[in-house]
Amino acid sequence: MDWSHVTYLRVLIRPVLIASITIFICVFWIQSNSSDIDIKSAQHGHQLAVQSVQLCPLISPRLIGWTNLSxxxxxxxxxxxxxxxxxxxxxxxxxxxxxxxxxxxxxxxxxxxxxxxxxxxxxxxxxxxxxxxxxxxxxxxxxxxxxxxxxxxxxxxxxxxxxxxxxxxxxxxxxxxxxxxxxxxxxxxxxxxxxxxxxxxxxxxxxxxxxxxxxxxxxxxxxxxxxxxxxxxxxxxxxxxxxxxxxxxxxxxxxxxxxxxxxxxxxxxxxxxxxxxxxxxxxxxxxxxxxxxxxxxxxxxxxxxxxxxxxxxxxxxxxxxxxxxxxxxxxxxxxxxxx
The missing domain is CATH 3.90.550.10 (Spore Coat Polysaccharide Biosynthesis Protein SpsA; Chain A)
Known part of the structure; x- marks a missing residue:
């Protein structure tokens, strides 16, 4: 066996493996934090929605006045x-x-x-x-x-x-x-x-x-x-x-x-x-x-x-x-x- 080829393959594969592992970790971190961000965003959005519902006016604008009750x-x-x-x-x-x-x-x-x-x-x-x-x-x-x-x-x-x-x-x-x-x-x-x-x-x-x-x-x-x-x-x-x-x-x-x-x-x-x-x-x-x-x-x-x-x-x-x-x-x- 030509050990020089094995050494060459090790030298070639090692950075690829390291890069792949690094990419996997980065993707996993992004996805995890993205879920947290989505949850926090949803919660914040819900809070904003609740806050955006104003109190009804003291006098309702929907009043029509007198109704005929003959x-x-x-x-x-x-x-x-x-x-x-x-x-x-x-x-x-x-x-x-x-x-x-x-x-x-x-x-x-x-x-x-x-x-x-x-x-x-x-x-x-x-x-x-x-x-x-x-x-x-x-x-x-x-x-x-x-x-x-x-x-x-x-x-x-x-x-x-x-x-x-x-x-x-x-x-x-x-x-x-x-x-x-x-x-x-x-x-x-x-x-x-x-x-x-x-x-x-x-x-x-x-x-x-x-x-x-x-x-x-x-x-x-x-x-x-x-x-x-x-x-x-x-x-x-x-x-x-x-x-x-x-x-x-x-x-x-x-x-x-x-x-x-x-x-x-x-x-x-x-x-x-x-x-x-x-x-x-x-x-x-x-x-x-x-x-x-x-x-x-x-x-x-x-x-x-x-x-x-x-x-x-x-x-x-x-x-x-x-x-x-x-x-x-x-x-x-x-x-x-x-x-």
Missing amino acids: LEAMSAISKEDEGIVELRMKQSGVKPGGRYEPSRCQSRHKVAIIVPVRNRTEHLAVFLRYMHPFLQRQQLSYAIFVVEQSERSPFNRGMLMNIGFKEAQLSQEEYQCVILHDVDMLPEHDGNPYTCPEDGKPRQMAFSVDHWNNYNSVSWNFLGAVTAMSANDFQRINGYSNAFWGWGGEDDQLFQRTKSQNLTVVRAFDGTVSQVVHYKTMSHPRATPNPDRMSVINEGWKKFQTDGLVDLRYTRLSLKLEPLCTRIVVDIQPYNITT
């Missing part, structure tokens, strides 16, 4: 095809459970709308179809919780409101406030703010209603029909009383509870009656008043701390994330309210 208009809303309505709502951004948040800005308010019902199918259909576009024009982040009572006991609006509040909390969404809303009440003007009130200042919203003396203001101590309250304040007053079975009384005692905790009930636009704060009422048979409501109201001062959210008892029969609302069906029964 009997004919409401009838037309109720007769719309359900599938077409649900498709339109989905395209507008409404998610299952009746949840919505603006896509082009970050809402300043996260609101839970709580609606107690029983045997009000037609009213609920009109309410949901009307209120979603209304709330969206205000650029709110919101969800609509419909709490439906079974047939076994007299209607208890206050307890259903408490249940809606608790179920909204169980949804693990951090709602800043609740709007406690009767299903037969529709705001006529989208300049009527469904925003969250300040802590300590619950807002009485339905104080100018069509069937109450042709939109004249209700009494100063009325706190019902449509009321906005911060989540902190609703906890602070222990919610509604659970003791009012049948029509009437629970909103009177709600006002007492706010006063007992030194909360100041306010009205939109300082209580000025104008078209902006008008409400239209969907007609329905008048309920029979609860004959015991006055005695329950008079005894209520002694039970604020023990009758309400803290002793709430109910059986949830179903919870469905429907296209336009979170529907919660419950069974509730009278029980002894502790003193």
